[in-house]
Amino acid sequence: MADRGGRPVVFVVDDDEGVRKALSLLIRSAGLEVRTFDSAEAFLEDYSPGVAGCLVLDVKMTGMDGMTLQEELWNRGLDIPVIMMTGHGDVPMAVKAVQRGAIDFLQKPFDDQALLERIHQALALDARRRVEAGERALWAARLARLSAREREVMDLLVAGMGNKEIALKLGLSRKTVDIHRAHVMLKLGVESVAELVRVGLLHGSGPGGG
Template identity: 45%
Template sequence: MTPCAHLIDDDDAIRDSLAWLLESCGVACRSYPSAEDFLAEWLPSCTGCILLDIRMGGMSGPELFDVLCERGCRMPVIFLTGHGDVPMAVAALKKGAFDFVEKPFNDNELVDRVVEALKLDANQRLAAADADSLSARLGSLTTREREVMELVLAGKLNKLIADELQISMRTVEVHRANLFDKMGVRTAVELAQLLAGKR
């Protein structure tokens, strides 16, 4: 799934004109005539952004959006709508939609928003990759190593840690060295920064 704009609209003409517009600006596109068609092809590894019509036969845009959110889809979603509906727009944005634009839209502005959405997605993906690598490293820790890590992050000295865990200082040192190794850090400070905010 190469990064692209996923166009979901049951109106062939709109899909085609959108695809033409975006591709003429260098944005790759894929078209889907219904929410169900998109869901059938969607994978968590999908990259890019989504242009989603509100009113469609079968599953509606907001319904698809909810499903995708549940399934962990992080692609930015730009809603497209024919008739203004403030509560719907407000609900969509509060749920995390990237944008909500009314038809007819200004071509240049829409392209700009799509480009921004693609950029956001790329950044989110980088951040997610970091987070994944981090939790993978955390997952590789043994129980003891995790316990020691907690206490290290609490700023406690090895002697105190040994005391609290009822083990010898030497053992703490071993665990400490092993977990530093697994987490890819060289000092407790680096570890603290690596886990800043998380956990």
């Protein structure tokens, strides 16, 4: 689900054709890929979360406006970074958009530098999120390979117990606990108990987790 190997795309949503064409040309001139939409609805129809990128969005549009689209994306669990564009007088709304997680808002007409900086910032954020998401997926897959008993032993290790305490708690011999611990470390590909604890704390809130 992560990266399909494609280049990140800058999605531009504005109901004004001149603005769409100009922004499209400007963004392409900076060597980035652009796709434009004339309405929020058209964007939602087309958008696939697998595509890396960011969203440049006008606040005021006929039909669904920018604020509503942002809310809709949030509701659908899509966290594509958003840059808001506002006309004059929409400042309070733009502030609200930022409070809801938009990267920034730009007041039209804006400078190319300002826009491109925000776009690069947004793409970087998206890339970072996608890496994090990839890591989360990797560790989840590895954790999924543990048996129930191994998972139990791991959770107690993450909780800071020693072998002796674990053996006592689970009613096992110390030897058996040692064997489980070795399997856990092998399956997760970690080389120290410290690393195991970090993984467990970051990603271990899955099934069987404390």
